[in-house]
Amino acid sequence: MxxxxxxxxxxxxxxxxxxxxxxxxxxxxxxxxxxxxxxxxxxxxxxxxxxxxxxxxxxxxxxxxxxxxxxxxxxxxxxxxxxxxxxxxxxxxxxxxxxxxxxxxxxxxxxxxxxxxxxxxxxxxxxxxxxxxxxxxxxxxxxxxxxxxxxxxxxxxxxxxxxxxxxxxxxxRPGYLRQLQCFLEAKRLLLCTDCQRRAEINPQRVFDCKQPGCQGILEDAPKSPDSxxxxxxxxxxxxxxxxxxxxxxxxxxxxxxxxxxxxxxxxxxxxxxxxxxxxxxxxxxxxxxxxxxxxxxxxxxxxxxxxxxxxxxxLQLPSEPVQPWIYLVLLGDEAKRQGLLLLQELRKAGLSAQMGHQNKSLKKQLQHANKLEAPWVLILGEDELAAGNVILRDMRQGTQEELLQEQLIGKLKGIWTTKS
RNA sequence: GUGGGUGUAGCUCAAUUGGUUAGAGCGCUGGACUGUGGAUCCAGAGGCUGAGGGUUCAAGUCCCUUCACUCACCCCA
Structure with a gap:
């Protein structure tokens, strides 16, 4: 097929x-x-x-x-x-x-x-x-x-x-077209075959002809602004x-x-x-x-x-600054479950976010985030779950901090409004 | 509708006058590195060489047909 x-x-x-x-x-x-x-x-x-x-x-x-x-x-x-x-x-x-x-x-x-x-x-x-x-x-x-x-x-x-x-x-216009047609009729045999055809269908088109021979002849043709x-x-x-x-x-x-x-x-x-x-x-x-x-x-x-x-x-428009958004890296089944809730919470708060659904290693998920050019990553694994924390990682700086989950949204909003 | 050019991996391209198993870079997947991305190194997957026919001991390479893409004519944004 x-x-x-x-x-x-x-x-x-x-x-x-x-x-x-x-x-x-x-x-x-x-x-x-x-x-x-x-x-x-x-x-x-x-x-x-x-x-x-x-x-x-x-x-x-x-x-x-x-x-x-x-x-x-x-x-x-x-x-x-x-x-x-x-x-x-x-x-x-x-x-x-x-x-x-x-x-x-x-x-x-x-x-x-x-x-x-x-x-x-x-x-x-x-x-x-x-x-x-x-x-x-x-x-x-x-x-x-x-x-x-x-x-x-x-x-x-x-x-x-x-x-x-x-x-x-x-x-x-009709007068002009008649004038032009008369002119073309008189020169008919000097024009290329394309122009002979144009002369009958749409006489003004002859002016578009690229043939040097026709161009020379048309020098003397009546021009529409003159009539x-x-x-x-x-x-x-x-x-x-x-x-x-x-x-x-x-x-x-x-x-x-x-x-x-x-x-x-x-x-x-x-x-x-x-x-x-x-x-x-x-x-x-x-x-x-x-x-x-x-x-x-x-x-x-x-x-x-x-x-x-x-x-x-x-168009050569200058590239726009990337809008901030978060990629959620979640380790383990329980974190995936929590992550889905967190994702919704972030979106409801008006923040842009995506999550990694596949249960891959931390390294792989970070690689993926990097490929997507995520400026921010949130890491939630078993250690963080146990402590009620999340890790917020700044992908461009390569720095991160651990904070309480309740503080997360406030923190993000703070960062994003001051940066823009 | 009429001409010209080009078709090789997901992308960009190699492959001697026709000569063995069609290669490389980038990308992809995995590993080196059990919970920390970008760099480096290693490995792997991925091809009916657009399709069909012909010539030949032998075709990615030559010939014919066809299809696709592309540029131009015509015309238009």
Whole structure:
């Protein structure tokens, strides 16, 4: 029987790593909550149509990367490939647009895409999603990006680049796309086969091509920021102004195109200079038409997602001081019995403790305590039982003292509060 | 979906142009040391060399197939 393994592209986060994840999540939550975002917990699967309508049926994500299945009633569901669609659905379903004029949400959890895994890309991966509904002002775009940048500062990240672009709106984008398509059509035979294909499906993608030949040709191609309508140009300018005022450097990147159909106007990405090919650790933008597209009132919106695995790969958090705890070394059957009681007493007093259950020699039990890196050990054997004492051993100092059992908890609390 | 790289002990890696019984370090278990950890020394356990087929007197090594992992393309967090 072959060993059963986790599916391809799906990873366990082992106990040794979980502490770092929890710290990362704690910093993220605090930053977002201080900025007025409230957590929402969303389902991991939704009806497939939700994703097809919001992300776009022709996008790669929907057309070939979703895990889709039917339930017994024949209804078709998909594991969520991203979070915005579900957030918008919940926003509408629970009428969150009533009450306050704007709504700020964040969520954290796994997303699923059936892609070929590689460095920084997984089939199940965790994202933090952040969404603001109901505000169209350019200052919102800048503020939300600023919160993200501040979060990265708190996480101790360096070597990041903020890329910025404007995709236009339903007024000006179609004109631009037509212009670009004409250009590409004229140069069609000079482009690589990949680009010829891109030119038809998603023309803006040609800008991502790495072929030197294509790059040369595209020098003269129309750029989206040049053909924005007056309103979009003004919005973009003001986003840039705000970011500059806040002191955040950014790079205009007219090649930045998002792979989801719902974006308009501001699009941004934060890339790390320290990762491999999959180097975007956060990305998002404005999606003013999506709420309405899904049957809600016309509602502007802005949001982004952070890739937590990629973020985690970059983190070098300083190690935290070990929390004090006690390992109980018990010698003999009677001591084991007493030890179980003592263990419970310690825990009830709010102290962290474990005991050695196996009846091994003192030496072996101490070795075990050492391996577990227990800072404190309690020794209870026949001699101590007879005298009503326990030995409290400081494993780091290598010193110990014998004291009355009744004094133990008071003593420990004293030590731990003064040391911390 | 398309390419490249890599598969030997729990982990990191050796093994001559194909040549006897596949080794080492770390880790693990036990001992030296009967109730005192970390150091040292000794011993032990642990392998269908990813799987299947082929070539050969002989395969961890060469060939084919397959699987897994990995990096990259595509695309994205």
């Amino acid at each position: 072959p060993q059963i393994k986790a599916p391809k592209g799906v990873a366990d986060i082992l106990p040794a790593q979980v502490r770092d994840w929890q710290r990362m999540e704690r910093i993220i939550r605090r930053t977002l909550e201080a900025a007025g975002f409230a957590e929402i917990r969303l389902p991991i699967f939704e009806v497939t149509e939700l994703f097809a309508r919001s992300i776009g049926a022709e996008t790669d994500i929907v057309s070939k990367e979703m895990y889709t299945f039917q339930d017994r009633g024949g209804r078709t569901f998909s594991l969520r490939p991203e979070g915005t669609a579900g957030a918008v659905r919940a926003y509408l379903e629970h009428r969150l647009y009533h009450g306050a004029s704007d709504c700020r949400l964040y969520y954290l959890g796994p997303m699923f895409r059936a892609e070929r895994p590689q460095a920084g890309r997984f089939r199940q991966f965790n994202q933090v999603g952040v969404e603001v509904f109901g505000l169209s002002e350019p200052g919102v775009d800048a503020e939300v990006i600023a919160v993200l940048m501040e979060m990265f500062t708190r996480l101790g990240l360096a070597g990041l680049r903020l890329d910025l672009n404007s995709l236009g709106c339903p007024e000006c 924005l309508c007056a309103a979009c140009r003004d919005h973009f300018r003001r986003v840039c102004d705000c970011l500059e005022q806040l002191g955040y450097a950014y790079q205009l990147n007219s090649r930045l195109v998002r792979g989801l159909d719902y974006y308009n106007r501001t699009a941004f990405e934060i890339v790390s200079l320290k990762l491999g090919a999959q180097n975007a650790i956060a990305g998002g933008g404005r999606y003013d038409g999506l709420v309405e597209l899904l049957g809600g009132p016309s509602t502007p919106a802005f949001g982004y997602a952070i890739g937590l695995e990629r973020l985690n790969m970059l």
